Amino acid sequence: MRIYIKKRRDYFIFFSLALFVFVFLTPCAKAQEKFRKSPPLPFPLPDLNIPAIESSTLSNGLQISVVSKQQPFVDLHLIIMTGESLSPDHLPGLASFTANMLFKGAVGISASQVEEQIEYIGGDFFVKTYPDYSVFSITFLKDYLNEAVKLLSDLLTQPDFSKNEVDNVKRDMFYEIIRNTNPEMLGKKLLYQIIFNDHPYEKYMFNSGVIKRLTRKDLLTFFDKFYRPNNSKLLIVGDISLSRAVSTTEKHLSHWQRKEIETYHINPPSAKEKTKICFTDLSDSEEATILIGNFLPKGNIEDFFSYLVFNQILGGSHVSRLFMNLRETKGYAYWAFSNIELFRNCMLFSVRAKVKPEHLYTSIQEILKEIKSLTENKIPNNEIEQAKSYLIGHFPIQISEHREFSLNISEVIALGMKETCWVDYYENVMYINSNSVFKTFQKVDIFNPVIVVVGDKDIVLDYIKEFEEVEIYNNEGAFQYKLGK
Amino acid sequence: MKFKKLVIFCLSFNFVLTVFSQVKQMEIQEPFPVSVYNLKNGLTIILSEDHSLPLVTVACAYKIGSVYETKGKTGLAHLLENLMFMGSRNVGPMQHIRFIHRIGGEFNAVTSWDKTLYYQTVPSNQLPLVLWLESDRMNSLNLNYSNVEKTKNLLIEMSRNLKKEDPFRESMLEFDQLLYPEFSYSHPIIGSEEDLENITLKDVRDFYNTYYKPNNAVLCITGNIDQEKTLELVKKYFHTIDSSKNIPFAPSFDGYFKQEKHEQIIVNKDISTPGFRLGYRIDFPYSNDFYALTMIDYLLLGGESSRLNKRLLKRNKLALTLSGGIEKRMDLAVFKLFVLSNNEATKELAKKALLSEINKLKSSLVSNMELTKIKNMFKADYMENYSSPEKKALFLIMNYLSKMDIRDLSGELDHYLNVNPSEIVGIMNRYFTENNVLIEIRLK
Numbered sequence: 001m002r003i004y005i006k007k008r009r010d011y012f013i014f015f016s017l018a019l020f021v022f023v024f025l026t027p028c029a030k031a032q033e034k035f036r037k038s039p040p041l042p043f044p045l046p047d048l049n050i051p052a053i054e055s056s057t058l059s060n061g062l063q064i065s066v067v068s069k070q071q072p073f074v075d076l077h078l079i080i081m082t083g084e085s086l087s088p089d090h091l092p093g094l095a096s097f098t099a100n101m102l103f104k105g106a107v108g109i110s111a112s113q114v115e116e117q118i119e120y121i122g123g124d125f126f127v128k129t130y131p132d133y134s135v136f137s138i139t140f141l142k143d144y145l146n147e148a149v150k151l152l153s154d155l156l157t158q159p160d161f162s163k164n165e166v167d168n169v170k171r172d173m174f175y176e177i178i179r180n181t182n183p184e185m186l187g188k189k190l191l192y193q194i195i196f197n198d199h200p201y202e203k204y205m206f207n208s209g210v211i212k213r214l215t216r217k218d219l220l221t222f223f224d225k226f227y228r229p230n231n232s233k234l235l236i237v238g239d240i241s242l243s244r245a246v247s248t249t250e251k252h253l254s255h256w257q258r259k260e261i262e263t264y265h266i267n268p269p270s271a272k273e274k275t276k277i278c279f280t281d282l283s284d285s286e287e288a289t290i291l292i293g294n295f296l297p298k299g300n301i302e303d304f305f306s307y308l309v310f311n312q313i314l315g316g317s318h319v320s321r322l323f324m325n326l327r328e329t330k331g332y333a334y335w336a337f338s339n340i341e342l343f344r345n346c347m348l349f350s351v352r353a354k355v356k357p358e359h360l361y362t363s364i365q366e367i368l369k370e371i372k373s374l375t376e377n378k379i380p381n382n383e384i385e386q387a388k389s390y391l392i393g394h395f396p397i398q399i400s401e402h403r404e405f406s407l408n409i410s411e412v413i414a415l416g417m418k419e420t421c422w423v424d425y426y427e428n429v430m431y432i433n434s435n436s437v438f439k440t441f442q443k444v445d446i447f448n449p450v451i452v453v454v455g456d457k458d459i460v461l462d463y464i465k466e467f468e469e470v471e472i473y474n475n476e477g478a479f480q481y482k483l484g485k
Numbered sequence: 486m487k488f489k490k491l492v493i494f495c496l497s498f499n500f501v502l503t504v505f506s507q508v509k510q511m512e513i514q515e516p517f518p519v520s521v522y523n524l525k526n527g528l529t530i531i532l533s534e535d536h537s538l539p540l541v542t543v544a545c546a547y548k549i550g551s552v553y554e555t556k557g558k559t560g561l562a563h564l565l566e567n568l569m570f571m572g573s574r575n576v577g578p579m580q581h582i583r584f585i586h587r588i589g590g591e592f593n594a595v596t597s598w599d600k601t602l603y604y605q606t607v608p609s610n611q612l613p614l615v616l617w618l619e620s621d622r623m624n625s626l627n628l629n630y631s632n633v634e635k636t637k638n639l640l641i642e643m644s645r646n647l648k649k650e651d652p653f654r655e656s657m658l659e660f661d662q663l664l665y666p667e668f669s670y671s672h673p674i675i676g677s678e679e680d681l682e683n684i685t686l687k688d689v690r691d692f693y694n695t696y697y698k699p700n701n702a703v704l705c706i707t708g709n710i711d712q713e714k715t716l717e718l719v720k721k722y723f724h725t726i727d728s729s730k731n732i733p734f735a736p737s738f739d740g741y742f743k744q745e746k747h748e749q750i751i752v753n754k755d756i757s758t759p760g761f762r763l764g765y766r767i768d769f770p771y772s773n774d775f776y777a778l779t780m781i782d783y784l785l786l787g788g789e790s791s792r793l794n795k796r797l798l799k800r801n802k803l804a805l806t807l808s809g810g811i812e813k814r815m816d817l818a819v820f821k822l823f824v825l826s827n828n829e830a831t832k833e834l835a836k837k838a839l840l841s842e843i844n845k846l847k848s849s850l851v852s853n854m855e856l857t858k859i860k861n862m863f864k865a866d867y868m869e870n871y872s873s874p875e876k877k878a879l880f881l882i883m884n885y886l887s888k889m890d891i892r893d894l895s896g897e898l899d900h901y902l903n904v905n906p907s908e909i910v911g912i913m914n915r916y917f918t919e920n921n922v923l924i925e926i927r928l929k
Contacts (some may be wrong), residue, residue, distance in 0.1 A: 033725065036575050036621060039584065040613035046539040046709060070537075072868045112799065116790040120858040122865030124788075141865055200921040318585045386587065393589025396538040398605070400873040 007427060033289060036297070048396060048424050054242040060258045061230030064249055066242040066411055074145055074238035075406035078136040078152060078402040079414045081233065082226040085200035085266055091218055092203035093173070097221045099127050100132040100173065104165040106157040111165050114151070122149050131201045132344040133414040139403060142239050145248055147221065153252040156227060166216045177208040183289040184352060185280050186475060190280050191291045191350065193477045197243045199269045206376045207476045230258040233413050236408040268346040269295055272448045273377045278471045279464055279483075281457040288357045288455035289333065292367055293350035294446040296340065301418060305428045306440035307340055307347065312387035314338045314374055315351055319390075321370050322351065332359035336367070344415050349446060357455060360463040371449075375441040378434045391429050515895040517871060520712060526728040527700025530719055531881050531891075533707040535874055541708035543615045544604035548703075549696035550813050550885060551674040552598045552736055560676015561684060561692050564597040564633075564640060568689065569603065570594075571632045574625035578632070581618050588614070591860055596674055599735075600886055606875045609709035613718055620722035623702065624919040626693055633686050641678050643854060653823075656751045658764065662682070663747055664764040664821075669736055670814050700728040705882050708859040708874035737816050746919070758805065759832040760825035763839070767820050767916045770813045771889045776900045777912040781811045784851065784861035784909070785842065790858070792842050797824065803835035816888060820916070840919075847913040850906040860902050889899070 054121030055065040081101070087094040103125060104111040140148050155290040180186070189205040196202040234253075236245045272294060276368055296307055315322035326333035336353035351371075355363040414424050421428065431440030453464055461483070464470050470483040507672055510521040510529075524529040536793050551562050572578040585592045590607035605615055659671060665671035704723070706715055768774040784811060786795045809822035810886040824839065826832035870880040 034576070035721065036617070036624075038575070040617050042588075042608075042614065043610040043612070045610050047538055071871070071872065073865065112790060112795065115788070116858070119788045119862055120854075122861035138863075141861060234518065313764070317586050319583055361822070390589040394591075395589070396540045396608065397589065397591055397606050400538055400540060400875065403870055420561050 023303075024380035031116045037043055041170070045392070045426075048426050050399075050425075052423060053413070053419055056230065056242060056246050058246070058250055058254055060254060060256055061228075062249070062253060062256065063233040064242070064245055065235045065409075065413055066240060066245045067235070067237045068239070069237055070239055070400075071237075071402050072142055073139050073402055074148070074236060074240065075144075075402055076138045076140075076148055076152075076237075077235040077406060077410040078156075079233045079235065079410060080134045080136075080227055081132075081231050083090065084130045084204045084206075085131045086226070086264055087203050087222075088218075089203075091213060094214060094218055094222050095134060096129040096206075097169065097173065097211075097214050098227075099129045100169045100218050101134070101161055101165065101219060101223075102136060102155055102159070102227075104126060104169060105153040105160045105162060107160050109154060109160075111168075112157070115347050116149055117147070123148065124208050126150075130414075131204045133413065135407075135410055137407070137410075144241065145236075145238075145244075146252075149252045153256065157252070157256050161216055161219060161223075163216065166172075168221070170211050170214060174208050174211045177206075177211070180293060181240075181282065183285055183287075183354075185292075186282060187278055187289050187291040187352070187452045187454040188312060190278055190454075190473055190477055191293050191450055193449045194276060194294065195272070195293050195295070195348070196269060198265050201269065201373075205477075209236070209476065217295070217477065224259075226261065228259045228261060229253065229256045231261050231268070235406065235413055236411050237402070237409065268297065271295055271445050272450060273447045275451065276359070276471065277451045277453070277467045277469070278473055279453045279455075279457075279460070280473045280475060282454050283456055285454070285456045286459075287412060288360045288453055288460050289352050289455075290353045290355060290360070290364060290367070291350060291448045291452040292352075292364070294447065294449040296347040296349050296444055298345055298347065299440065301421060301428060302431070302436055303440045303443075304421065305432050305438045307349070308391060309336050309384060310374060310379075310430070310437055311340050311349070311439065312390055313379060313383050313467055314368045314370060315393075316387070317390060319386075321374075322353065322367065325370065326353060326355070326363055326366060328364075330359075330366070332356060332363045332366070336363075342411065342415055348410050351438060357459045357463055360453065360455075360460060361466045368449075371446065375444070375446065378438045381434055384437065388429050392426055395425050396428075407452055411445070460468075509645065511892055513706065513892055513895055516868075516898065517877065519891070519894075521885075521891065522716065524699065524720065524724050526726060526755055527698075528723050528726075528728075529703045529885070531703060531705040531885060532710065532712050532715060533877055533881065534712065535706075535707060535877065536709050537708045538608045540606055540874060541609040541612050541615075541710055541711050542604060542606045542700065542874040542878040543612070543619060544707075544882055545601060545619050546600045546602045546703045546705070546882045546886060547696055548701050548735060549598070549601055549692075550597050550599040550815075551672065551713060552669045553678075553696075553733075554669065554672070554676070556668060557680055558688060559672045559680045560640065560674075560686065561688060562601055562677060562680065563674055564636060565689060565692055565697075566594050566596045566601050566603075567636045567640065568628060568632060569622050569626065572627040573622040574627070576618060576621050578627075581622070583768050584618060585745055590615075596794060598670070598674070600882075602732050602879070602882065604878060605877065606708075610711075612706070612710065612715065616722040620705070620726065623697060623699065623723070626697070628686065628690050628693060630686050633684075633689050637681050638870055639683060640675065641681050644678050644681070649759050651796070652756050653754065653760075654792075655753060656756075656821075658837060659749075659751055660762050660764065660821075663749065664766070664819050665814065665817065667738065670738070670817060695729065695732065698729040698732060699723060699726050701732045703882055703885055705878045705885075707877045707881070735815075753804045758825045758827075759829050760823065761832065761836055762824075763809075763822040765820040765916055766809070767818050769816050769888070770818050771887060774912055775917070777904045777908045778811060778818075778820070778916065779863065779901060780856075780859055780904045781909060781913065781917075783863055784846065784855070786810050787859055791838060792846075793822075796842055797835055801830050801834070801838060803838055834878075836851060841869070843913070843917050847917065848911060849910075851909055856904075856906060862906075867882070867901070 051067050051069055053065050055063060057063050075234055084095045103114050105114055119137060119138040121144035123138055125138040127136050138148055192205040193202060239476055314320055315336060322336035326336040332354050333355040338351045341348040351367050353363060468485050471481060472480040474480055507521050510523050512520045517533060519533045549562055554561055569577060570581055572628050585605050587682050588607055590605055592605040594603045661671040759831055766779050785791055804824045804826050806825045812819050814822055825834050826835050871877040884894055885900055
């Protein structure tokens with residue numbers, strides 16, 4: 001069909017029709033819009049504004065730190081700066097036992113009354129002991145700060161530690177250990193035992209056998225020695241000022257008596273000189289669980305963020321090398337990740353993977369190959385940038401829950417990390433490039449890791465025999481025998 | 486001159502269309518600011534700004550859950566949830582997940598009785614990416630024989646594992662069939678293995694084409710957003726997606742949710758632990774009685790210091806485990822209790838102790854101290870529901886799709902906090918009576 005346009009009026013009608021079609025009928029067209037064909041570009045990265053940590057110290061040496069933040073809850077963390085590493089050598093588990101006893105009553109208040117008082121203020125609590133410190137966390141409605149600090153004061157200054165509760169806590173700890181047949185936990189326990197052999201951190205993963213040796217007397221001695229204001233830090237996160245926090249804590253905790261505490265220096269563990277392969281049996285386990293670990297020296301802030309970028313590329317997420325290689329490409333594994341755990345004077349780098357037993361040997365080889373390739377060569381820039389983009393994107397999500405937010409800060413305080421690690425997170429990540437990661441790993445030796453395998457011995461041992469030498473342990477961590485090729 | 490006028494008229498009309506293609510439906514300020522809009526194609530948009538962190542949650546819910554399924558087609562809603570990650574016209578299989586992971590984001594999807602929900606939290610500068618991904622699978626999901634069969638097999642395997650891992654699952658399903666009056670409410674969300682086997686590609690395509698439409702969906706965006714810019718983006722990605730005129734009405738229970746007594750013993754060879762289940766049919770969610778019923782839930786089972794926890798687990802050590810509380814399935818609600826004991830004798834004692842605690846609440850007033858405690862616990866849990874952008878989005882969607890008018894959110898917490906001791910006695914006597922509502926399953 002031809003369209004003849006002769007007059008200006010015809011032009012007018014033609015363009016009017018065209019405009020009408022464009023304006024009204026375009027949205028009705030079935031053809032796909034162009035913008036649907038490819039992913040859109042992001043907006044510019046917004047700023048991350050994290051409230052600063054403000055601190056003050058009471059006359060008895062208790063450090064009070066406050067992070068002011070609008071929220072209906074207060075997250076309160078008491079950090080005792082002594083952890084499992086300072087349990088006596090013959091009594092590993094004493095630090096955990098003491099920590100677990102703190103909320104079990106005070107003079108005139110039973111354990112169930114403590115629970116009731118915390119629930120009365122809309123609260124809940126948990127206790128956790130790490131190698132370097134113990135943390136006692138209570139979250140409650142913001143109107144009840146006074147009640148929460150008063151209760152904490154009663155527990156710290158008038159502990160009861162009744163025989164009945166001592167028995168209850170020991171029983172709970174015992175069953176928690178023996179009921180734990182999670183392959184990852186069993187593997188982690190053995191990894192810690194082997195990697196921290198002859199180092200105070202070895203006591204972190206104690207066995208059920210030690211529970212019966214713990215006594216009320218040991219507990220009182222440990223409590224008296226370490227549960228002191230000058231060995232503690234109190235973190236309060238919520239809609240509260242430092243001055244209000246100080247006046248409330250002064251009112252209730254200033255009579256908590258200080259006592260000189262012997263200084264303990266824990267040396268960083270020395271790097272492993274030889275790769276060691278260990279196995280522990282878990283009957284009826286259809287898969288094999290692998291844990292591979294080694295130390296990283298603490299280093300400076302640039303080293304720390306280089307470790308984070310390295311970890312992200314290796315196994316920090318579902319798009320990292322280990323997951324993509326072992327699961328997506330080769331189909332050896334159900335999952336494979338890596339992680340960096342922080343301690344006061346070192347870091348533990350570890351890989352964990354759940355694999356099909358027939359691919360156990362090759363999976364371990366692949367993991368070691370990936371680690372070697374990332375640490376011996378300069379990592380391509382695009383991978384570095386992708387990892388940085390993940391870390392920058394994920395950090396605000398990681399702290400979006402108020403409990404996670406405050407726990408992250410408590411870790412910064414407990415491990416004596418610089419506050420800039422936290423408030424300048426974006427800048428620190430952005431600063432890292434291929435050279436900085438390469439430079440950091442020139443100073444590090446992680447090529448002789450400890451390798452732990454957990455699985456059913458009837459299935460897995462056949463595949464593990466391909467290694468030169470394997471040490472066999474029972475579930476309690478006792479060495480059984482060596483298996484040669 | 487006329488030509489110019491016409492051009493101006495057409496452009497103005499286009500502008501008006503743009504503006505009114507999203508209509509503001511309502512706005513609330515408490516407990517936090519929320520605005521609700523509707524696109525011309527029926528898509529509901531809920532927006533809530535929160536600039537505390539540079540992140541955003543995008544949650545997209547479709548009003549389709551297991552209650553909508555019919556006999557022989559159970560598990561269809563859950564199957565489709567899984568297939569929504571298998572690719573669409575412009576996004577490859579599993580690419581949705583990879584796009585989100587690559588930018589440090591997190592995602593999840595869940596099928597419940599009344600809805601199927603997809604949500605992701607990402608850095609806020611990546612909002613366009615998520616809208617692009619969500620709109621693509623709403624617009625053009627790739628459904629083919631191979632994907633459907635592969636996903637069906639995975640879900641059948643998952644169902645078998647659930648059976649293996651939870652020896653009490655069978656009794657729970659049987660219990661649900663007694664407690665809920667109709668099949669649609671009582672069947673498991675994952676569906677039966679037989680039904681999953683028989684679901685065809687056509688079933689899945691019909692299901693998607695019926696329910697995965699903008700006028701059957703709610704898109705909720707919370708976090709570090711600018712409302713105007715966000716609306717423009719949503720409109721860009723969603724307003725040309727076709728709506729449907731044939732979305733079936735949501736099922737609702739019209740009958741009388743009658744109270745009756747029923748006792749049954751389930752013998753399961755795999756279970757060596759004796760136990761029992763009790764169930765009470767109660768008033769529908771968001772009814773006037775529901776506030777006091779919720780407080781009763783907290784009195785009996787809320788926290789370590791709840792009445793049943795103290796009596797059965799701590800003081801008398803009659804039970805090994807105790808669980809339960811109010812369960813809402815669309816427009817119905819029940820109160821469930823599940824107890825496991827060491828032996829037959831302690832099981833009987835546990836049951837007596839449990840019923841005696843229920844009777845106490847029927848005859849004596851709760852002290853002010855205890856009432857304040859459970860109200861504070863409830864208040865903390867309630868406010869926890871909107872303590873992060875992700876939780877806010879899920880809270881808003883849950884309430885928007887409930888029978889409640891979202892405008893009533895402003896005073897909702899007060900309804901719970903105003904419950905008084907005599908109301909609790911009244912409600913206990915209405916719903917927790919031995920003669921009219923007691924469905925019991927004993928495990929042997």
